[in-house]
Amino acid sequence: MTGHSVKHSTFTLERTYAAPPAAVFAAWSDRDRKAKWFAAGDTRYALDFRVGGTEAVHGGDGTGLVARSAYHDIVLDERIVYTTALFTGEVLSTVSLTTVRFSPDGGGTLLVLTEQGTFLDDQEQPQWREQGTGEWLDALGQEVDER
Numbered sequence: 001m002t003g004h005s006v007k008h009s010t011f012t013l014e015r016t017y018a019a020p021p022a023a024v025f026a027a028w029s030d031r032d033r034k035a036k037w038f039a040a041g042d043t044r045y046a047l048d049f050r051v052g053g054t055e056a057v058h059g060g061d062g063t064g065l066v067a068r069s070a071y072h073d074i075v076l077d078e079r080i081v082y083t084t085a086l087f088t089g090e091v092l093s094t095v096s097l098t099t100v101r102f103s104p105d106g107g108g109t110l111l112v113l114t115e116q117g118t119f120l121d122d123q124e125q126p127q128w129r130e131q132g133t134g135e136w137l138d139a140l141g142q143e144v145d146e147r
Contacts, residue, residue, distance in 0.1 A: 007119040009126030015137045017109045019144040021102040024109045025077045027143050028100070037139035050074065055082075064089040078102055086124065093123035113137065 059065030073081035
């Protein structure tokens with residue numbers, strides 16, 4: 001017995017925003033706008049938003065957390081598919097596949113995010129990820145509502 005564990009989890013979150021899909025998509029795809037709601041305070045935040053591009057977010061809490069994402073599919077104003085690996089220092093904590101869909105909803109947007117995750121050795125829990133993802137989707141809503 002190695003003492004290693006694996007948990008798998010899938011969750012789907014929905015948010016409705018007053019802004020149209022193009023505006024919500026732009027808040028996700030523009031580095032400076034996304035930094036405001038997704039990586040506030042991370043002076044090393046990087047986003048290369050294109051198929052094959054990457055993103056890196058660094059935790060500012062002294063834990064050495066780093067999330068590295070790779071974009072695999074982008075359909076302008078409609079869909080984003082990416083994978084993320086979360087590390088604490090050099091130790092891999094999670095690997096996930098995320099799909100984000102943007103659909104017209106009246107004059108606004110229905111955003112549906114589905115994440116499938118692999119959680120390694122109890123370093124992160126699926127419910128923590130779901131809660132954190134919900135919080136940054138709420139922050140995205142504040143960003144698009146300010147415009």
